[in-house]
Amino acid sequence: MSLWAQSIVSGLLSGGLYAMMSLGMSLSWGVLKIINLAHFSFILFSGYITYQLAFSYGWDPFLAIVVCVPVFALAGMALQWVFDKLRISEFESLLLTFGLFIIFESVTSAIWTADFRRMDTVQNPYQSQSVWLGDLALPVPQLAAFLVALVIALGTRYLMDRTDFGRAVRALSQDRDIARAFGIDPHRVAMQLAGLAAGFAAIAGVFVAMSRALFPGLAVEWFGIVFSVVILGGLGSTLGTLIAAAIVGVVGGIATVIGGPPLAPLAIFLVLIATLLFRPQGIMGRSAT
Amino acid sequence: MKKPRPWLAPAATLVIAVAMWFYPDLVDAAGWPIFYLLFAYTVFFWTAQASSWNLFTGFSGYFSFGQGAFYGVGVYTVGVMVVKRGWPLLPTFLVGGILAAALGLSIGLVVFRLRRLRGEIFALMTLAVAFVLGAVARISSTIDGGQGIPLSSVPTPEALGTHPQMIFRLGLITAVLAVVVAQVVQHSRLGWGLFSIRDDEDVAETLGVPTFRFKMIALGLTGFLAGLSGAVHALQVSYVTIEEVFNIRVPLMVILMSILGGTRHWMGPVLGALVVHTMSDRLNRAGLEAVSDIIVGALLILMIVAMKEGLYLRMRQRPLITAIGAAVGVAGGFVLGPLDSAVTHLGYTLLGAVLGAMIPVGSRRQRPERGAPAAQAIEEVVGG
Numbered sequence: 001m002s003l004w005a006q007s008i009v010s011g012l013l014s015g016g017l018y019a020m021m022s023l024g025m026s027l028s029w030g031v032l033k034i035i036n037l038a039h040f041s042f043i044l045f046s047g048y049i050t051y052q053l054a055f056s057y058g059w060d061p062f063l064a065i066v067v068c069v070p071v072f073a074l075a076g077m078a079l080q081w082v083f084d085k086l087r088i089s090e091f092e093s094l095l096l097t098f099g100l101f102i103i104f105e106s107v108t109s110a111i112w113t114a115d116f117r118r119m120d121t122v123q124n125p126y127q128s129q130s131v132w133l134g135d136l137a138l139p140v141p142q143l144a145a146f147l148v149a150l151v152i153a154l155g156t157r158y159l160m161d162r163t164d165f166g167r168a169v170r171a172l173s174q175d176r177d178i179a180r181a182f183g184i185d186p187h188r189v190a191m192q193l194a195g196l197a198a199g200f201a202a203i204a205g206v207f208v209a210m211s212r213a214l215f216p217g218l219a220v221e222w223f224g225i226v227f228s229v230v231i232l233g234g235l236g237s238t239l240g241t242l243i244a245a246a247i248v249g250v251v252g253g254i255a256t257v258i259g260g261p262p263l264a265p266l267a268i269f270l271v272l273i274a275t276l277l278f279r280p281q282g283i284m285g286r287s288a289t
Numbered sequence: 290m291k292k293p294r295p296w297l298a299p300a301a302t303l304v305i306a307v308a309m310w311f312y313p314d315l316v317d318a319a320g321w322p323i324f325y326l327l328f329a330y331t332v333f334f335w336t337a338q339a340s341s342w343n344l345f346t347g348f349s350g351y352f353s354f355g356q357g358a359f360y361g362v363g364v365y366t367v368g369v370m371v372v373k374r375g376w377p378l379l380p381t382f383l384v385g386g387i388l389a390a391a392l393g394l395s396i397g398l399v400v401f402r403l404r405r406l407r408g409e410i411f412a413l414m415t416l417a418v419a420f421v422l423g424a425v426a427r428i429s430s431t432i433d434g435g436q437g438i439p440l441s442s443v444p445t446p447e448a449l450g451t452h453p454q455m456i457f458r459l460g461l462i463t464a465v466l467a468v469v470v471a472q473v474v475q476h477s478r479l480g481w482g483l484f485s486i487r488d489d490e491d492v493a494e495t496l497g498v499p500t501f502r503f504k505m506i507a508l509g510l511t512g513f514l515a516g517l518s519g520a521v522h523a524l525q526v527s528y529v530t531i532e533e534v535f536n537i538r539v540p541l542m543v544i545l546m547s548i549l550g551g552t553r554h555w556m557g558p559v560l561g562a563l564v565v566h567t568m569s570d571r572l573n574r575a576g577l578e579a580v581s582d583i584i585v586g587a588l589l590i591l592m593i594v595a596m597k598e599g600l601y602l603r604m605r606q607r608p609l610i611t612a613i614g615a616a617v618g619v620a621g622g623f624v625l626g627p628l629d630s631a632v633t634h635l636g637y638t639l640l641g642a643v644l645g646a647m648i649p650v651g652s653r654r655q656r657p658e659r660g661a662p663a664a665q666a667i668e669e670v671v672g673g
Contacts, residue, residue, distance in 0.1 A: 035409065035413075088593070088594075091350075091352055091408065091412075092593050094412060095589065095593050096594070098541075098589065099586040099587065099588075099590040099593070100586065100590065102541060102582055102583075103582070103583050103587065106579060106582035106583050106586070107583070109579070110579055220537055223416055223420070224416075224417045227416070227417060231413070259428065260428075262424045262427040262435075264424075265420055265421055265424045266421055266428070269417060269421045273399055276399055276400070276403065276410065277402075280404070280410075281405070
């Protein structure tokens with residue numbers, strides 16, 4: 001009984017990290033029409049920077065957020081600027097960022113080698129700490145990631161619903177030409193949104209570095225989970241992404257208890273297939289008009 | 290306008306294939322290194338993989354990352370059936386192809402029923418399938434169980450010669466099959482239908498193109514050819530593991546090869562496979578593996594941004610400058626020499642030709658046509 005409760009809670013908490021990794025991807029794909037595989041490279045790179053800051057300078061991993069977010073937000077904006085200049089289509093963005101992804105992966109292995117890199121308990125005191133809820137253990141890195149993801153998702157939802165920036169974004173995603181006629185500069189809004197998405201990737205990277213060992217091939221392993229979350233949640237939907245990430249996390253957690261870690265991707269994939277068959281627009285997505 | 294002669298390309302391919310069948314005997318008689326056979330086999334392998342990928346993705350525009358899954362099904366079919374169950378080898382090749390085709394069809398069955406985002410979801414679905422198959426293989430001990438399967442004990446057909454000769458000939462058959470199928474499809478109703486799907490699927494459907502059926506047929510062919518080629522490749526690798534099969538390497542390479550060569554013509558993937566494999570083989574030989582991935586990524590970006598039509602069409606458009614580039618490459622090879630092997634020479638020649646075709650000058654396409662000032666003016670007004 002306790003094992004089941006624990007696996008559900010752990011799954012829910014890892015859902016926080018999944019949400020953080022997927023949110024930027026969902027915004028970028030849903031609004032900017034850019035399927036950005038470099039997003040995964042950003043997450044991993046940010047993780048490695050966190051590791052390096054802790055390893056070389058003894059920084060607290062949480063402090064790395066201060067460095068990583070601005071750096072990657074700028075990188076994301078620069079990338080979006082290039083995409084706008086080249087006027088690439090959705091499919092070309094997939095290919096182009098695939099090229100970038102490969103380059104990033106070799107650069108990562110060139111800098112940090114193919115070995116596993118993990119902060120030790122002195123550099124990262126959080127990884128062995130847990131908050132106890134009755135007899136349920138909540139590991140601090142996962143708990144923090146979950147809470148931060150919650151804040152980010154709700155903050156993004158507020159941003160989209162209540163601010164001028166959010167209204168501009170929604171207008172652009174509905175009808176680009178009309179939005180332009182009302183004085184919205186699509187390039188500026190796109191760059192701001194891309195910066196936001198990359199900033200989320202940077203935060204996700206910090207938490208990844210806190211909770212597990214890093215290696216250059218890690219980014220590929222996220223493809224399945226993140227795309228499942230994005231499609232399940234509905235493109236561009238903040239709340240949908242959050243719920244979908246929780247579902248994916250819990251399904252993965254339960255599957256791991258039943259059949260060990262290899263069963264998790266299979267179970268998640270089956271959920272994805274079922275979604276595509278019965279509700280292709282995702283949990284929170286609007287149906288086709 | 291030339292009269293279309295759809296039988297010409299397959300006929301020429303078959304003639305060349307028959308001639309190449311005796312190449313191993315020539316290598317044997319002339320005492321050339323066995324490496325020439327293995328190098329040629331790898332080019333055949335990539336030609337088959339890239340041609341099979343392009344048959345669906347290049348012609349229909351639906352982007353697939355699933356090549357690794359199809360290839361992996363082929364490799365593992367031989368691993369499981371021949372090594373563990375003792376099936377005869379040659380029929381198992383066909384089974385590998387059929388299983389991979391079935392995989393392709395089941396992906397299509399799920400995704401092609403969607404009305405929105407078919408293309409994007411297809412792409413990501415194919416990306417996920419390889420990892421899911423990897424997970425299945427890891428769980429199931431009848432397939433792999435996480436241990437890997439040694440393949441060196443696979444009994445090989447004696448009739449095809451020594452191991453390198455046999456692998457060369459099997460590779461040749463697979464590559465020729467894939468290329469001929471691509472040629473036939475390109476000039477058939479199926480090909481025209483796929484091209485119309487690529488241009489605008491909704492219009493194609495309105496005009497009566499059976500889009501669902503055509504996509505399923507093409508995806509099935511892609512899966513079959515890729516699985517078959519993967520099954521043959523099982524004879525070339527001595528040990529198969531999940532990590533080496535279901536990863537991003539195979540899709541990356543076939544995407545790069547096809548995009549580099551050009552996706553609108555069957556010749557594109559063939560040219561791309563030859564160029565990319567020769568280059569990466571020489572880079573690895575020079576101890577530059579780390580750089581080779583960066584070059585691959587950069588080349589992919591460059592092609593998307595600057596040369597969407599691909600090398601083959603570009604070269605056909607500018608035969609002179611390509612020939613000059615190739616000649617410079619040949620000469621450069623002698624000057625820069627020491628040319629340790631003919632493959633290095635081939636590398637320089639291809640590099641010269643590719644760079645020649647890529648030089649951004651004198652493209653006939655950009656020059657405005659004479660006698661059409663009105664159209665040009667309209668284009669300027671509308672375009673500006």
